[in-house]
Amino acid sequence: MQIWGFIVRRILYLIPVLIGVTLITFALSHLVPGDPARLIVGQRASEETLERVREELGLNKPVPVQYISYMKDLARGNLGTSIRSQRPVIQDLRERFPASFELTSLALLFCVIVAVPLGVVCAVKRNKLVDHLIRVFALFGVSMPVFWWGLILLLIFYVILGWLPGPGRIAMDIAAPAGPTGMYLLDSLIAGDWQAFGSALSHIILPAFCLSYVYLAIMTRMVRSSMLEVLNQEYIRTARANGLSEWTIVVRHGLRNALVPTVTILGLSFGELIGGAILTEAIFAWPGLGSYLVESIGFLDFPSIMGFTILICVIYVMVNLLVDIAYGLLDPQIRWN
Amino acid sequence: MNAANLLEIHGLHLYFDTYLGTVRAVEGLDLTVSRGETVGLVGESGCGKSVSALAILGLISQPPGRIAGGKILFKGEDLLKKSPAELRNIRGKYISMIFQEPMSSLNPVYRVGDQMVEVIMLHRRVSRGEARKIALEMLHEVQMPDPEAVMQKYPFEMSGGMLQRVMIAMELSGKPDLLLADEPTTALDVTVQAQILRLMKNLVKKMNASVLLITHDLGVVAQTCDRVAVMYAGQVVEVAPTEELFTDPRHPYTRGLMGCFPDPNRQDAELAAIEGTVPDLINPPGGCRFHPRCPRAGDICGKEGPGPVAISDDHVVHCFFARQASDDHSEGGTGKGVAVLG
Ligand SMILES: Nc1ncnc2c1ncn2[C@@H]1O[C@H](COP(=O)(O)OP(=O)(O)O)[C@@H](O)[C@H]1O
Numbered sequence: 259m260q261i262w263g264f265i266v267r268r269i270l271y272l273i274p275v276l277i278g279v280t281l282i283t284f285a286l287s288h289l290v291p292g293d294p295a296r297l298i299v300g301q302r303a304s305e306e307t308l309e310r311v312r313e314e315l316g317l318n319k320p321v322p323v324q325y326i327s328y329m330k331d332l333a334r335g336n337l338g339t340s341i342r343s344q345r346p347v348i349q350d351l352r353e354r355f356p357a358s359f360e361l362t363s364l365a366l367l368f369c370v371i372v373a374v375p376l377g378v379v380c381a382v383k384r385n386k387l388v389d390h391l392i393r394v395f396a397l398f399g400v401s402m403p404v405f406w407w408g409l410i411l412l413l414i415f416y417v418i419l420g421w422l423p424g425p426g427r428i429a430m431d432i433a434a435p436a437g438p439t440g441m442y443l444l445d446s447l448i449a450g451d452w453q454a455f456g457s458a459l460s461h462i463i464l465p466a467f468c469l470s471y472v473y474l475a476i477m478t479r480m481v482r483s484s485m486l487e488v489l490n491q492e493y494i495r496t497a498r499a500n501g502l503s504e505w506t507i508v509v510r511h512g513l514r515n516a517l518v519p520t521v522t523i524l525g526l527s528f529g530e531l532i533g534g535a536i537l538t539e540a541i542f543a544w545p546g547l548g549s550y551l552v553e554s555i556g557f558l559d560f561p562s563i564m565g566f567t568i569l570i571c572v573i574y575v576m577v578n579l580l581v582d583i584a585y586g587l588l589d590p591q592i593r594w595n
Numbered sequence: 596m597n598a599a600n601l602l603e604i605h606g607l608h609l610y611f612d613t614y615l616g617t618v619r620a621v622e623g624l625d626l627t628v629s630r631g632e633t634v635g636l637v638g639e640s641g642c643g644k645s646v647s648a649l650a651i652l653g654l655i656s657q658p659p660g661r662i663a664g665g666k667i668l669f670k671g672e673d674l675l676k677k678s679p680a681e682l683r684n685i686r687g688k689y690i691s692m693i694f695q696e697p698m699s700s701l702n703p704v705y706r707v708g709d710q711m712v713e714v715i716m717l718h719r720r721v722s723r724g725e726a727r728k729i730a731l732e733m734l735h736e737v738q739m740p741d742p743e744a745v746m747q748k749y750p751f752e753m754s755g756g757m758l759q760r761v762m763i764a765m766e767l768s769g770k771p772d773l774l775l776a777d778e779p780t781t782a783l784d785v786t787v788q789a790q791i792l793r794l795m796k797n798l799v800k801k802m803n804a805s806v807l808l809i810t811h812d813l814g815v816v817a818q819t820c821d822r823v824a825v826m827y828a829g830q831v832v833e834v835a836p837t838e839e840l841f842t843d844p845r846h847p848y849t850r851g852l853m854g855c856f857p858d859p860n861r862q863d864a865e866l867a868a869i870e871g872t873v874p875d876l877i878n879p880p881g882g883c884r885f886h887p888r889c890p891r892a893g894d895i896c897g898k899e900g901p902g903p904v905a906i907s908d909d910h911v912v913h914c915f916f917a918r919q920a921s922d923d924h925s926e927g928g929t930g931k932g933v934a935v936l937g
């Protein structure tokens with residue numbers, strides 16, 4: 259099957275990309291900020307201590323040698339030790355990642371479920387009342403900053419109405435589900451712990467919605483415009499001339515073609531959100547990667563910041579791979595080239 | 596309505612409302628196609644051939660399009676009065692259409708075979724397996740080498756000529772009464788054009804389907820059509836049996852076209868040049884729409900539109916001077932102008 263060949267080729271393309279990424283992070287961590295050893299030991303440490311740390315870190319070796327040992331460390335998952343927590347950075351990240359992953363996935367899932375149908379409706383009912391209403395709704399999403407939504411939603415649903423819980427991932431008096439994934443929704447499902455599941459779900463609704471709104475708006479507009487373009491294509495006219503129903507034309511012949519650009523946006527959004535949900539995570543006290551970055555910057559915790567950077571790069575690269583594969587599945591022409 | 600007539604278009608007016616004004620693309624079009632007959636529709640690019648064909652299937656999007664009058668009778672029933680659901684049932688099953696660009700007429704993300712099967716299942720109410728069998732048969736009918744393999748291909752893996760065969764196979768699979776072919780060979784290599792045309796002609800004859808063949812190529816007309824309607828600026832100006840049109844063209848516009856194409860056995864003439872430019876369809880010339888370019892125009896031509904003049908039973912011309920048959924066929928075709936058929 260060509261699709262497998264296509265996937266393997268895409269994975270092979272990743273190798274140079276990942277080497278490029280590590281070169282940049284290496285340059286950032288070893289060359290740019292002057293002296294990482296000084297950062298670790300602090301301003302008042304003696305020269306000897308500094309020398310010793312330098313030697314420990316291999317900073318006195320030639321640059322290529324340093325890069326190789328850097329790569330070896332990376333391959334072993336060794337991202338250094340966090341200055342703030344005094345634990346391996348990888349351990350910190352592993353703890354924070356599931357929260358972000360869960361939030362981002364849910365936000366984008368929600369986004370797709372809402373934006374794709376809305377975009378299609380807009381395109382089909384172009385310039386009719388529904389189209390205008392949906393576009394106003396979308397415009398609203400793009401124009402309002404995330405923190406505004408976050409605060410307003412908290413105010414309404416938590417403070418005033420009391421329908422939903424406040425910040426955090428799960429109620430204080432409920433034990434976080436211990437599970438393999440670190441994602442509360444999934445773990446509580448696996449454990450069959452409905453109480454934990456309900457609490458986790460009610461906690462994640464507001465931040466997920468808040469996070470998704472901007473992207474939902476962008477994606478609705480994207481689906482609308484690519485759908486409009488596709489519906490003007492000659493093969494759509496053929497489908498009409500063949501007497502296919504409007505539903506078949508729009509969904510089977512139109513949407514599949516219109517989804518290709520949408521998948522790109524989805525992939526980019528995921529990469530952006532997973533580490534970039536900084537405001538949302540801050541407002542909802544969500545212990546994810548975004549808030550980890552904020553805390554690390556506040557502490558000048560250089561190894562943590564670099565570890566975060568590498569993780570985000572890797573996620574970006576992976577998401578791009580998935581986007582490419584999705585392209586290949588959606589559009590056979592892409593897997594040929 | 597004459598029972599032998601499968602399709603009768605009476606006084607069709609088709610406008611497009613644009614921000615520049617109303618484009619009066621088709622103004623009083625009359626056309627008939629009888630059972631088993633192939634009628635050619637010729638005229639310069641932009642004269643309204645394609646939109647007329649699309650109107651038959653109800654495929655003019657409104658807005659910007661607007662049917663401002665007329666009737667399109669198919670088997671005696673007015674297609675313009677049909678509901679969307681009724682029209683859908685007619686499309687592809689009783690009337691089907693082939694377009695100019697085979698490369699973009701099929702959906703790029705589905706296999707050719709699946710697209711054929713989808714249409715066959717819709718119109719013949721058969722199982723998937725049977726639909727596949729019919730698709731293979733039809734591909735065989737259009738002399739497609741290795742139909743099994745073709746079914747598995749995506750459109751972008753095939754040449755234009757092969758795709759047009761697929762389109763013909765697909766559009767004839769529902770055994771339609773009428774096939775609308777809008778410049779079906781224009782986008783193809785010259786060497787392939789004749790093949791495709793011959794194949795279409797034979798298959799249509801075998802199925803006893805009627806054809807409305809839109810073309811700008813008088814060679815195609817001579818080779819394929821029983822009758823020809825010559826269109827100018829949204830109106831049919833002359834209709835005649837093919838042979839008669841070539842031997843005795845009466846409308847100055849038809850003569851202009853012939854001027855560059857005197858011999859029906861010659862097939863290489865694609866361009867015809869007539870002095871003047873194609874009229875602006877937002878403000879079309881009053882009276883006869885051709886009069887500003889007409890070498891023969893008199894005072895009356897700018898004032899009134901000429902009614903139909905019957906030269907014989909099936910030769911009708913819209914010209915005040917139609918009866919003054921001239922032997923001089925060269926007057927229109929001076930070769931200086933810019934009009935290009937298409
Ligand atoms: N959607 C549209 N909006 C405005 N004008 C149109 C539209 N479609 C067709 N027309 C106009 O209608 C006229 C006839 O077009 P068409 O039928 O495509 O010509 P052709 O004889 O070359 O097939 C042209 O003048 C064209 O500009």
Ligand SMILES: [Mg+2]
Binds near residue numbers: 644645646777937
């Ligand atoms: Mg055309």
